[in-house]
Amino acid sequence: MRKVIFIVGLLFFSVSDIHAQELGVKGGLNITFFKVTQGDFGTNPDTEVGFYGGVFADFKIDNGFHIQPEVLYKGVGDLEFINAPIYLKYDIYNSFHILVGPSLNYFFDIFNNKFKVRADISLEYDFGSKLSIHMKYTLGFEELSPNIIFLGLGYRL
Numbered sequence: 001m002r003k004v005i006f007i008v009g010l011l012f013f014s015v016s017d018i019h020a021q022e023l024g025v026k027g028g029l030n031i032t033f034f035k036v037t038q039g040d041f042g043t044n045p046d047t048e049v050g051f052y053g054g055v056f057a058d059f060k061i062d063n064g065f066h067i068q069p070e071v072l073y074k075g076v077g078d079l080e081f082i083n084a085p086i087y088l089k090y091d092i093y094n095s096f097h098i099l100v101g102p103s104l105n106y107f108f109d110i111f112n113n114k115f116k117v118r119a120d121i122s123l124e125y126d127f128g129s130k131l132s133i134h135m136k137y138t139l140g141f142e143e144l145s146p147n148i149i150f151l152g153l154g155y156r157l
Contacts, residue, residue, distance in 0.1 A: 021060075026134070027053035028152020032076045050076030052083070052150060064091035068099060074148075081107040083138070085120045095126040103138055116140070122150075130156050 030050050054072030061067060066089035074083050084106075087099035099122040107114045122136030132154040140147055 022058040022156050024056050024058070024154055024156040025054070026056055026070070026072070026152055026154035027051070028134075028150060030074060030076060030151075031149045032079070033147045033149075048077050048079075050074060050079075052152065054083075056154065058089070058156075065089070066091075076148075078109065079107070080109065081105055085122075085136075085138075087120065087122065089124075097124040097126075098122070099124060099136070124154070132156075 028051070030052050032048050032050060033046070052072050052074040054070060056068055056070040059067045066087075068087040068089045070083075070085050070087070072083045072085075074081055082105065083103055085099075085101055085103040087101040089097055089099045091097055099120070101120055103118040103120040105116045105118055107116065119139045120136055122134055124132050124134040126132045134150070134152055134154055136150045138148040138150070
């Protein structure tokens with residue numbers, strides 16, 4: 001957990017050419033697809049629906065490029081973890097964005113190795129200056145790491 005907090009904190013303070021900063025909250029539903037070849041995920045489901053919520057910051061870098069770190073709490077049945085993606089965000093159009101980047105994850109109970117790095121890709125659409133909708137996919141690289149689709153809303157403060 002300390003690693004996740006340290007890396008996210010370092011990112012917040014190391015962006016050198018910040019033109020604007022936006023803070024916000026986001027949350028929604030997640031659909032988790034377990035790769036069950038060994039191990040036990042509670043009742044051993046193939047797919048399970050859960051929830052997530054957290055905060056994000058948007059740092060504008062240059063001409064449509066941003067860095068957007070997030071810290072999200074996620075719960076799916078017995079699986080609970082902190083997800084901290086560090087996105088490179090690109091404005092495809094004024095209100096439509098694509099986000100890609102690594103995802104740092106800390107799992108609370110299930111795994112012996114509680115810290116995992118995964119990959120995220122996300123699409124986001126802004127309904128105005130405050131509200132957005134997003135869909136993201138998180139890919140687990142390890143045999144026991146679930147893949148997850150997220151559908152939710154974001155609100156800029």
